[in-house]
Amino acid sequence: MKAGADSLVPVRAAPGPTKAFFKHGCFVLIDQINARLLSVGEANAFFDVPPFVYEVDVPDFTRRQLQGQVGQQVRLYTLHHLEGNPAQGGRMTPRLIGFLHMIEREFFELFCSVDGVGPKKALRAMTRPVQDVAKLIENEDVKALSTLPGIGPATADRVVAKLRRKMPKFALLVQLQQGGEVERTPDITQETFELLVSLGHSETDARTLIDTAVASGKKFKDVESLVHAVYQQHQR
Numbered sequence: 001m002k003a004g005a006d007s008l009v010p011v012r013a014a015p016g017p018t019k020a021f022f023k024h025g026c027f028v029l030i031d032q033i034n035a036r037l038l039s040v041g042e043a044n045a046f047f048d049v050p051p052f053v054y055e056v057d058v059p060d061f062t063r064r065q066l067q068g069q070v071g072q073q074v075r076l077y078t079l080h081h082l083e084g085n086p087a088q089g090g091r092m093t094p095r096l097i098g099f100l101h102m103i104e105r106e107f108f109e110l111f112c113s114v115d116g117v118g119p120k121k122a123l124r125a126m127t128r129p130v131q132d133v134a135k136l137i138e139n140e141d142v143k144a145l146s147t148l149p150g151i152g153p154a155t156a157d158r159v160v161a162k163l164r165r166k167m168p169k170f171a172l173l174v175q176l177q178q179g180g181e182v183e184r185t186p187d188i189t190q191e192t193f194e195l196l197v198s199l200g201h202s203e204t205d206a207r208t209l210i211d212t213a214v215a216s217g218k219k220f221k222d223v224e225s226l227v228h229a230v231y232q233q234h235q236r
Helices: 019-024 060-069 102-112 118-125 130-138 153-166 188-198 203-215 223-234
Strands: 008-010 030-040 044-049 052-057 073-083 093-099
Touching: 030 052, 030 060, 030 093, 044 060, 044 073, 060 188, 060 203, 073 102, 073 118, 093 102, 093 118, 102 118, 102 130, 102 153, 130 153, 188 203, 188 223, 203 223
Parallel strands: 052 093
Antiparallel strands: 008 030, 030 044, 030 073, 044 052, 073 093
């Protein structure tokens, strides 16, 4: 598969059939994608890598960051996982997963290593920034971890038991942006999402309302301004 030299960065070294690969289904084949972001879906993003368009699965916290970058050149740090179960007659489909920062990809690989998690569940669960999830793990906050989509109390216990000693460098992260690190600011969309759910909206409805407000291109300085925009559009 050919592509522009500035668009795809191959893996640093050829990945062998490691134990981690067979156990968790994740491996790095394409290390990075640096291309124009065409669109953002509910759980994926599409990149223009002529003559191809690449579909990349992204966790929800990354998806929210990408929404304001459609049409721009964006770099994602990627890995592959194989979806499917050939033992049950299915075929294995390679899927790309992407993150805006290498350290987020590193955290994801650790998260996937926990028994009962894996790539699909980890993607669904990561609705909050890496540093927030890492703090919950480091603080052994099983109750809060259990509120992440697809992560019940038993899985949360396993996550804490396996990863809590590996979390300090992730928990100490400041808010990440492309090009570097900046002072930590609240995740306004996540706080608004949690508020809408607490007010009785379904998770799907809350995400749709927030996505529509953000798609308007307006900048929101706090939760109050985003909630105001959400309810303005909801009343139309």
